[in-house]
């Protein structure tokens with residue numbers, strides 16, 4: 001638990017944690033919107049496309065200042081996104097193909113430039129290759145300040161245009177008929193998305209930044225049906241994964257940041273897919289199983305009622321054997337009958353004979369009414 | 377004379393293929409208009425191009441005598457139900473409130489007044505008890521009514537609706553028709569893409585027959601003829617004469 005106190009006292013650790021929390025919140029929130037707009041994979045393409053931008057910005061300026069590299073990355077990432085849109089609207093090439101091609105072309109070009117830079121005699125280039133898998137330990141206060149300023153601006157704009165972005169994501173045609181400039185809003189949201197991606201590249205790396213974009217939103221969607229809550233939760237998950245990964249990797253020198261963050265966020269996604277109420281697989285199974293059980297209960301109840309209706313009393317007892325034969329839904333009626341007894345809908349007369357209780361009779365009548373529209 | 381809807385020379389091509397060719401449509405105010413034509417005739421495209429959602433190669437749209445761009449706030453649109461993702465994380469009331477975002481303008485968030493208005497139009501379509509329901513838990517007909525409520529809350533003068541009867545049961549269809557006729561009684565103009573030819577004479581007073589070109593448009597008694605239908609639907613004569621039998 002020493003690392004918790006370190007978090008507040010150790011300067012490097014605090015810087016790293018703060019920086020990654022900020023980028024996690026920004027990437028998570030904007031990634032949530034991207035998920036709803038089915039643009040998660042675009043995020044992957046943008047982060048890969050940013051690599052040549054970083055290299056070119058360095059070649060042109062000779063500087064490794066965070067702002068310079070971020071601007072280079074943003075310009076390249078944005079161009080990649082714009083090219084994908086242009087190619088899909090102007091040619092017959094499909095969106096996913098355009099995405100794949102653009103991603104590999106930009107990324108390949110970026111790798112070539114990076115190799116070229118590394119061959120240069122000048123030693124200033126050291127560290128640029130950390131953009132591949134991210135290097136949290138390299139974050140200094142200056143970087144965190146830049147991330148903070150840009151991230152805060154992105155989140156502020158997102159909040160400001162909240163209702164516009166909401167319809168843009170749900171029904172952009174309708175937004176157009178309300179008189180809002182759909183294309184410009186679309187560009188704005190995409191730009192915020194690009195910025196949210198590029199401020200994370202130094203820490204997480206271009207290769208795995210897409211996980212920071214896709215995963216928090218996917219996990220958050222499992223837990224809530226409200227847009228606001230989903231985006232906040234998505235940002236929170238992004239922050240948790242960012243801090244977790246960055247802190248772990250800055251304490252263990254050989255641990256690369258990007259992969260560690262991805263590992264953490266993947267665990268959160270996995271947990272959410274399984275255990276979220278409503279949408280989670282486990283709870284869905286339990287619900288289905290319960291529904292199935294109630295269906296069998298009702299079926300046997302109705303069978304008992306039907307048998308009894310041939311006698312004067314609705315509570316007339318009948319043999320289990322007959323119910324086994326009648327039962328259309330499940331096999332042996334025994335287990336369901338025991339359940340009926342627990343629910344006090346039926347009682348056991350002797351080892352094989354059962355009859356309805358008064359509450360069993362009324363439930364059977366309401367089931368029949370529901371199924372056939374009449375009470376018999 | 378001022379038409380409620382006055383579309384001239386509307387021409388749209390996706391890539392090279394023309395989808396709408398020089399289409400004119402004039403609709404007087406207070407009319408319930410059915411837009412009919414086979415699949416791919418360009419009905420959806422006509423609406424979308426008129427509302428500026430699809431780029432037109434040529435064409436102009438006047439609403440009550442003034443260009444559509446100036447009249448946007450008086451026009452409401454009900455898109456085809458399948459055009460959105462119903463798994464979006466939001467509820468019914470929220471979707472209906474979206475109809476008021478235009479009046480709210482930039483940055484302002486909907487408040488109590490907007491919620492009250494949205495609830496009122498939900499009540500008009502008989503969906504008030506669904507206000508808090510997550511939209512992924514609606515049936516097709518309920519989704520359709522939510523979209524209708526969203527258009528109603530806009531309190532427009534002219535409505536464009538794309539297949540509002542798609543996938544709704546007979547009771548709901550009846551309720552929607554009553555609603556549309558109520559709108560007409562208030563002097564509003566409603567243009568509806570409609571697929572069921574049998575019910576055109578019963579529900580609507582004007583009809584437009586469309587198949588890339590405008591085949592005919594005008595009062596149902598004058599234009600909803602076997603000959604026009606034959607031209608619109610091509611060789612499907614058996615089907616068309618079955619229809620005219622049903623009309624008698």
Ligand SMILES: Nc1ncnc2c1ncn2[C@@H]1O[C@H](COP(=O)(O)OP(=O)(O)OP(=O)(O)O)[C@@H](O)[C@H]1O
Pocket residue numbers: 390391395413414415416417418419420421422
């Ligand atoms: N985005 C698009 N890109 C290319 N072609 C399109 C596009 N949208 C529609 N089309 C084509 O335009 C034609 C008209 O389509 P539209 O959707 O307007 O028809 P519709 O009359 O509404 O048909 P339906 O009854 O099936 O709804 C069709 O041939 C269709 O293939």
Ligand SMILES: [Mg+2]
Pocket residue numbers: 419420421456538
């Ligand atoms: Mg259509």
